[in-house]
């Protein structure tokens with residue numbers, strides 16, 4: 384089976400968050416199941432730089448006033464198509480933001496063009512054959528099923544995966560005439576959203592199947608609290624809504640073979656982690672206070688609960704612990720963290736920025752990885768942490784609630800605990816959980832058992848990939864049956 388995955392970021396070419404990790408890992412996990420995934424990404428400079436051997440396979444004219452060269456390459460187990468439209472994708476900054484941190488003003492056009500190109504490639508407008516299934520991700524590629532249905536009258540099956548409902552691709556109604564879609568697609572039943580245009584809404588309505596990245600989040604998005612205004616739309620798609628928990632790329636995130644950490648180790652040689660712990664402290668310029676080393680590795684946003692770090696740092700310090708933070712995001716949160724580091728120079732240190740190398744070092748050396756998310760569709764950092772024997776401390780929400788087993792007395796006694804959860808997600812419960820972790824850390828034997836338990840948890844992609852495969856196969860069978868009847 385051939386799947387065309389259309390996505391705005393894919394590891395290792397370009398990554399701003401978990402979406403890239405999933406888009407990069409899932410194709411590799413699907414291949415042994417007989418599913419070949421071709422991944423279409425925009426030709427950002429970072430992408431083209433990493434694909435020097437790409438081969439041009441054709442051109443697409445008439446992409447909302449633009450012309451694309453499409454080239455193909457394979458790298459690190461991925462089969463890729465790059466959509467080269469220099470005036471849309473070749474610029475400074477990241478995939479979504481310019482160098483100053485603002486949205487590119489033509490994001491509506493950049494991702495509509497990607498979606499239109501994706502729809503045409505899926506239909507065989509390039510010498511590649513047509514796809515059996517199309518897989519789109521988040522708002523950036525949600526117009527693919529809209530173009531397929533309304534512009535090409537195609538019922539090619541589409542799976543739309545929602546990685547984060549908070550980002551919806553909402554634009555002014557003024558763009559409507561420029562999307563080159565018929566009126567029927569622009570109305571309330573499809574793209575119209577609170578007087579504007581909602582890309583994700585269109586994707587949810589027009590896809591055959593909608594998935595989210597954990598079963599818990601699939602239930603949560605149906606509620607007013609976490610539905611982000613789209614709960615009504617999702618209710619109408621309830622029968623087609625599935626939750627499939629993310630896995631991790633166990634080759635890239637493997638403490639035994641990780642080239643980015645000073646001292647590789649596994650569950651039998653946990654003592655070696657000490658060297659990595661020392662390297663983390665050294666990197667952050669902290670002396671060893673011999674208490675628990677807490678860490679956070681995240682976008683510094685309200686969703687991730689990062690606004691609570693500075694306050695909770697006091698609790699950590701009072702209990703003899705230390706805190707290192709690697710992240711970037713809201714200016715106010717960044718400032719509060721810098722201030723906190725200034726107040727506790729030997730205990731708290733902050734790296735404002737994004738660093739893949741530092742991410743690996745941190746999970747290989749910290750004792751506790753904090754993820755106090757207010758909502759979390761799945762979360763990957765806690766899964767990486769567990770694999771590396773760093774104990775996750777998380778808010779009980781979304782995927783965090785189902786991937787961690789709380790270290791309560793019963794779970795500890797039965798040696799099944801893998802981390803700490805707290806609820807409700809507020810500073811009070813967060814501090815309480817920090818206290819629990821600090822106390823648990825004092826019993827080093829029990830802590831080692833917790834680490835071993837966490838490291839044994841299996842979040843490889845195999846199980847989840849087979850769930851995607853089942854959905855793809857069921858869709859393909861249904862589609863073929865309809866085609867034969869027609």
Ligand SMILES: Nc1ncnc2c1ncn2[C@@H]1O[C@H](COP(=O)(O)OP(=O)(O)O[C@H]2O[C@H](CO)[C@@H](O)[C@H](O)[C@H]2O)[C@@H](O)[C@H]1O
Nearest residue numbers: 400401402546681682709710737738742760761762763764
């Ligand atoms: N400063 C930094 N330096 C280096 N690396 C950093 C970093 N800050 C974050 N990262 C990395 O970025 C990724 C973040 O992934 P998450 O899944 O935790 O959240 P994200 O909100 O991006 O993803 C969304 O999509 C994913 C994928 O489906 C869902 O798991 C998630 O719940 C949803 O919000 C991890 O690989 C993490 O290590």
